[in-house]
Amino acid sequence: MHLPPSTARVDLRQNRRASALLAVYWVIAILSMALFTGAQFLLVELETQGNTSLEFRAEQLADAGVALAMHPKMERWDPLLRQRTGPTEGFEASIISEGARLNPNVLAISEGGRRVLTDLFMEFGLSEFDSQSLSAAMADWVDRDSDETPLGAEGEYYRSKGWRGIPFNRPFRDLEEMVYVRGFDEVAVRYPGWRDVFTLWSAGKLDLNDAPAELISLVCACPPGNASRFVKVRAGRDGIAGTEDDVKFESVSQALDVLGLQGEVKQLVENLVSVDDATARLISVGKIGDILIERTVVVRDRNENPSFVEVRTRRLR
Numbered sequence: 270m271h272l273p274p275s276t277a278r279v280d281l282r283q284n285r286r287a288s289a290l291l292a293v294y295w296v297i298a299i300l301s302m303a304l305f306t307g308a309q310f311l312l313v314e315l316e317t318q319g320n321t322s323l324e325f326r327a328e329q330l331a332d333a334g335v336a337l338a339m340h341p342k343m344e345r346w347d348p349l350l351r352q353r354t355g356p357t358e359g360f361e362a363s364i365i366s367e368g369a370r371l372n373p374n375v376l377a378i379s380e381g382g383r384r385v386l387t388d389l390f391m392e393f394g395l396s397e398f399d400s401q402s403l404s405a406a407m408a409d410w411v412d413r414d415s416d417e418t419p420l421g422a423e424g425e426y427y428r429s430k431g432w433r434g435i436p437f438n439r440p441f442r443d444l445e446e447m448v449y450v451r452g453f454d455e456v457a458v459r460y461p462g463w464r465d466v467f468t469l470w471s472a473g474k475l476d477l478n479d480a481p482a483e484l485i486s487l488v489c490a491c492p493p494g495n496a497s498r499f500v501k502v503r504a505g506r507d508g509i510a511g512t513e514d515d516v517k518f519e520s521v522s523q524a525l526d527v528l529g530l531q532g533e534v535k536q537l538v539e540n541l542v543s544v545d546d547a548t549a550r551l552i553s554v555g556k557i558g559d560i561l562i563e564r565t566v567v568v569r570d571r572n573e574n575p576s577f578v579e580v581r582t583r584r585l586r
């Protein structure tokens with residue numbers, strides 16, 4: 270069908286007007302969307318900034334706790350370590366001996382230490398054979414030579430798996446290195462919380478004044494009941510650990526007597542335990558509103574010439 274030229278022009282103009290109108294609607298729609306999105310971004314950004322400044326405040330509060338805990342004269346039961354600084358804010362700091370954890374660098378290089386590691390891995394759920402093999406592989410990892418110990422693993426084993434340059438033949442410098450030791454993957458699967466059991470910063474002996482009952486029983490090869498009773502004695506008359514009446518053992522011999530160890534067993538264990546590790550773990554949680562930030566600082570020689578060896582921060586909530 271052919272329209273007369275004039276009608277065609279009118280239609281064309283109408284079409285153009287309709288197109289222009291449509292374009293205006295589009296522009297309005299896009300602008301509205303842009304404004305809406307912009308407003309949303311602004312809201313999110315304001316919220317993020319608000320959270321960031323609250324997090325910063327919580328970190329400051331955590332640091333206030335760390336600073337107090339750092340002081341060599343500060344006792345762990347001192348109420349100054351637990352303060353409320355406002356209606357919704359405050360901090361709680363604690364001081365723990367780093368010797369309350371196990372040091373793989375020291376344990377792996379002695380027979381008594383490897384016995385402890387083997388027992389620990391069995392506690393984690395590994396078989397006796399796998400536990401012994403893993404202890405031996407850890408010894409090969411940290412000792413300086415490339416001679417394989419019985420059940421151990423040196424370069425040849427790792428090369429067969431396509432890994433070159435390991436073991437490092439030096440002490441672990443980071444707990445994460447342990448993951449690469451042959452057989453350690455089984456520990457990571459069976460006991461994901463393994464990192465909380467170990468440290469690389471203690472002098473290497475289990476500090477009986479702070480260690481949990483499970484590790485005392487393991488290292489001292491004594492019944493769990495003895496270790497629990499020992500921990501109760503340590504907590505003092507009020508039965509609560511970390512209070513003023515806590516018992517602090519002055520000598521290893523005295524502590525082992527309370528644990529009920531005698532004779533040869535006592536002699537064997539004496540080399541694996543202490544009562545005064547010089548490295549401390551200060552854990553301080555800063556709180557504001559619903560936000561909790563935990564700062565962990567490991568301090569060497571807190572009483573003499575303090576130095577930080579590790580600082581970690583995590584948001585708990």
Ligand SMILES: [Ca+2]
Nearest residue numbers: 409412414415
């Ligand atoms: Ca080696």
Ligand SMILES: [Ca+2]
Nearest residue numbers: 504505509512
């Ligand atoms: Ca107490």
